[in-house]
Amino acid sequence: MKQKTAIRTAGTFFGIGTVLFLFELFTKSHELLFIGFVFIVIAVIFNSITFLVLLIELIRKDSLEAFFSICIICSNIPIAMGYYYLLTHFNH
Numbered sequence: 209m210k211q212k213t214a215i216r217t218a219g220t221f222f223g224i225g226t227v228l229f230l231f232e233l234f235t236k237s238h239e240l241l242f243i244g245f246v247f248i249v250i251a252v253i254f255n256s257i258t259f260l261v262l263l264i265e266l267i268r269k270d271s272l273e274a275f276f277s278i279c280i281i282c283s284n285i286p287i288a289m290g291y292y293y294l295l296t297h298f299n300h
Contacts, residue, residue, distance in 0.1 A: 214277035217258055221251045222284055229291045248288070255281055 228247060232240045259281050266274035 211273050211277045211280070214258065214262065214280045217255065218280050218284055221255065222287065225251070225284070225288060225291065229295070232295060251284075255284070 224247060228240060228244050231237065232244065259278060262274050262278045262281065265271055266278065
């Protein structure tokens with residue numbers, strides 16, 4: 209798996225997640241919470257599969273590219289946690 213694929217995957221999920229976050233933040237529409245939950249489940253499954261494929265590639269080939277791709281995929285975790293924190297603490 210190439211680093212380009214990891215960047216596209218992380219970017220796609222970041223973009224969709226950010227749009228959902230902003231819609232929820234500005235509209236305070238709680239109907240979006242279900243859509244957001246479904247999105248998170250799909251994102252976790254897809255990113256976990258991508259992570260495992262990259263981890264296997266890292267172990268087999270000792271590839272620096274695979275390592276950086278794993279870092280890119282994992283970069284969405286603190287972003288999602290930040291969005292969650294903002295929605296639960298400042299969205300009244």
